[in-house]
Amino acid sequence: MWLKLCLLLIFMIFLFILARIVEAVSWLEAGFLSRRLLDPMSLSVLKLKALLEQRGVSFEEIVLEKKDLTDLVESSGPVTEGDVELATVDEKSTEVTNFSSGVHFFEQVEDAKDSVWLIQIVTQQRRPRLLGDVAWSNIQKKVSRFGVRAGVLDCSLDIRYCHTRGWQSPQLMLALPEGFETKANVKIHTYGGPTKESAIYNWIREKLDGKVHRITNYKTFKDSWLTFTNPKTNPEIRAVFLTDQHFVPMFFSALSVKFPGRVKFGTVDISSTDGMHILNLIKNNKERFHLNNLQVPLYMIITSERISYYGTKSGEIFSFSKMEKYLNSLYPCLNDIFIFSFLVGNILSCFEVCLAQGSIIKRFKQFVWCLIKYNILVIMLCLPLVAVFQLPYLDKMPLIGLKLIREFSLTTMGNTMRNDLFLYTKHSTILAAMFFLYMFIIGVAEYRRKGREEPEEQEENFWDFTQMRTLEHLLSPYTILNIGHPYRLQSDLEMAMRPVASENYIKQLPTWKYTPQVKSNICRGSEAGLEGDHSNVASIPCDGQDETVSGTDSFKVPQSSWQCQQHSSTARNIQSSCEKSVPTADRKLDNKSKKVDSNLTQHGKCVEMLVDNFPHGYLPSCQCVICLDDYVSGVMLCGLPCGHHFHENCIFTWLKLDNHFCPVCRRYAFKAVSSSVHIHSE
Template sequence: MEGELYSALKEEEASESVSSTNFSGEMHFYELVEDTKDGIWLVQVIANDRSPLVGKIHWEKMVKKVSRFGIRTGTFNCSSDPRYCRRRGWVRSTLIMSVPQTSTSKGKVMLKEYSGRKIEVEHIFKWITAHAASRIKTIYNAERLKEEWNKSDQYWVKIYLFANLDQPPAFFSALSIKFTGRVEFIFVNVENWDNKSYMTDIGVYNMPSYILRTPEGIYRYGNHTGEFISLQAMDSFLRSVQPEVNDLFVLSLVLVNLMAWMDLFITQGATIKRFVVLISTLGTYNSLLIISWLPVLGFLQLPYLDSFYEYSLKLLRYSNTTTLASWVRADWMFYSSHPALFLSTYLGHGLLVDYFEKKRRRNNNNDEVNANNLEWLSSLWDWYTSYLFHPIASFQNFPVESDWDEDPDLFLERLAFPDLWLHPLIPTDYIKNLPVWRFKCLGVQSEEEMLEGPQDIENDSDSESTDTFSSEKEVFEDKRNVVHNSPGRASHCDPEACSCANKYCQTSPYARRGRSYGSYSTNEDMEPDWSTWPADMLHCTECVVCLENFENGCLLMGLPCGHVFHQNCIVMWLAGGRHCCPVCRWPSYKKKQPYAHHQPLSNDVPS
């Protein structure tokens, strides 16, 4: 009883802030009243040049009284749409009540006009409840109850009210209209019963009693936490037991947005960054939710899935009639009636998440946690301009002297693989971290290599990388060469454009064929020393950028994909904006799972 009193007090407070709807015309009235088939509307119609049937003070009292039972109210002034009033026959001020005409879900709506003589709140309220109660099936004797109890019809879920009343309560009648086609409401009037033994047989001992009858069994409403005898409590209970698809969608929408808003506290850094990430998260989560619901709705429309739908409802009824479900419903009603408390609780949880997340990230990235709004906006602007204003790669690498006229295959190849996308600027700092080593052959070692140590190799690598970066711009502006040639076509390396050309590249295939592999022996006599190579690099003896064999003592550089090239060749390739492997197109800044390495033969060549 304390819970019922508390619920009544909360409804009294809520009714003080209830407002009535003012209809602007026929379409507004149709959308809210005639097209809404799951509730009761009480509308005061004010005829042209007439005073309202119910005065302002009495109308405000009427609005507060009926709103406690889920009845919506409105005012239609015929001066806003006189043609519609004449067509409806509203020539004088009156009261109109709309109720569903049939017992099926989303059926037609019937408009009833108040014909009473007494214009008082209590008389009008009795008129409303009498019409609403007439839709509920009423049982007056035990034989009819026994017949109804054992009958199986289209309604899988029925709720019985056993009470010593002339008619069911107003909230019970309002719920019967709201759940039309989903739950059957039955009122058992035991006021004049002499033999109540059958009620004892079905488990009814107290009055009033609310009994939910389902295919799974009998559930006595009111014995668990939060199950008050009120409109809001019973509405929440019936929605969980026999939900509609719209109820599940609204629940998923609320949960998804609560999770998305928590990203405001998970994100660390500047305040503007938090809200930008929040907006992005809200858009992403809600879009994914809607996209996920579309196939579900289509799935439920299939006619041969009725058994699946029934089993799903059976599972929901089993889970939502437990004690745990009653606790969840009680908390839901409590927080929904106290929005300020709900917001403060949610904010408290968010601050706790923010504290622990900040503590976890403090040791990893101080700059991100302590970044202010200006710094983050600056970084965001740099990121945006890098995507917006970076030159198109196909135009950047376009050759000055095109040989498309001489070789039409190049023209067809360019059309087959166009590159017309805006590519982001990628920092070249990662190039310094790529593995660098010298190519050595077994049994061959020069005097300089015997004197040089590991430190000299690193110095040579750094100096050559520095020289390459400083001269790459001039080289690319003076000599631009197309390196994407077909395997069957002969390729020539320009000695000025390739930094390794003076030592390794020849200007003609004949000179290259006659050149020795090393300083002391020929290509056939030498075996590469694979032990000096990093473990995750593929074994090869030729650079595919300049198409030259590796000389003994030359510097090599490997990419994350495992392919190996001359250091100068691949540095110039990457610095030109092509951040991918020339062989497999794997991003040169992205790690890759190492290959299952095998011991190669001396004549292994890249495929």
């Protein structure tokens, strides 16, 4: 997860640097950036009309003079290179929604309560539509750039619903939220004027103008717009348009529907008496309003932290899409944060394709699993967080988070990142190509770092139950079975708080060459013979630990040195076979071992015993518990402070895997044993 987050951060830094390079190249070629102000009189009539359509300022057909168009453009805001470039780009009209029934109409228009709808009603009678196909397409293309969605309801699909609503004839309607709060009721306005495109466009603009507050009182502006309750955490944003005209650009009024309850929109007519008082207040308090040169029109953005002005920085263009992204960055809603989390999760899951090793099918399986896992994780984290932040003592946490977002978005870096986002979303195909190229480079680098993967049968160890051959896997430091023994309980506590050890001690561990000293065959009784008197023969466990053979003079014999050779019905045949298979030079046993030999031989079972000379303090054994192979003569062994020993290569590999403890008793390999008595000899 952290590696993928770092890779995503590196890609974002790359996009940031690439955007700066593009800006530098543009500056070298043209000699200016997009913020350079232009004189509207230097533009052609077509560009002036395109600017007016982009900003939502209506102009009558009788206005043919270029100066009149220039005055209308200047009354809606200054003109920059970015405005002209965006206005001349052909906008793609959105698709028209064809409602299939009254329920579909209610869900999309009246129940959503977050959009403006231009709806054309088609009745079942053989009457022509109120607007023809050409006029409907033109008006729909004009209003779509301001977030107005278009739909057609054919009453023949749901006659009862149209009859209930009283829609008996073809008509044109506009549906928009009625109030200024979140989830306000939707009110449907019916158009009753001429079917000219300009008349319909002006009607829609007038209805949207009613969503903007008219500030006509100096005291109201000072108390309700400049003053905040709880100014430290109040997230509300207020946008005020100061103008000397009697109209509001449609891009500004249409935004009031997109941000109900978050952004409050108002306008001030500075040609009125109260408007002049407001203008004088701004001029006399330039330090408070952070304004050096007052030029009307002016778009004032008021927050609890500061007062800023839209259109004064690079990339702040007077259009619906640009100002919508600007306000979204200042006050994102919960749905925006949720979508952003899903987007980040899906991008992180895409890195699984290049980080995984294997065939295409295996990479695809891991990608799908990672995609499902991350999406479920986002859902499981977001929903509980919403409930947690509604608790009494945590309800201020989202407000603090919104405050930090506003502070960052109002800075120059926030404005730069916002412009980069708009640039890359505009060229989404190039962005996707760069991302796939970045994934390919990461995949090649990861493949060269790890090399060719091992075969599938060596990797898939899920069904490997070889550790179940004994119960040693239950004696781990974290199992509850160890609680019964006080020493193991102490070992568990030490393992739970074990420190990070250095690997320098590995070079100081004692090593020696394994050389067997004495080799002899002895015999012990069969299962039937052991039913009698076998007080001189101790039970021998099968876990590789040493046991004491009791007798007059007992001695320790490692269990792993006992190897059964054959069974016989009589002790004579067993003894003769043992004598033939063992050289005479290897039969040199002391009196104690001969006594055990005689006791074991009479029970009729032949075994082999190896007695080796190990360094002092190490437990005798002839098998490595890591690889489970017997020691052969001349192999190098390595011992740990606890008294256990293993193959040198096996134990070095074990310790270098951050396992700084004995694989048998779990004692530290870098810490000397304080007690001289070992747990296995108790």
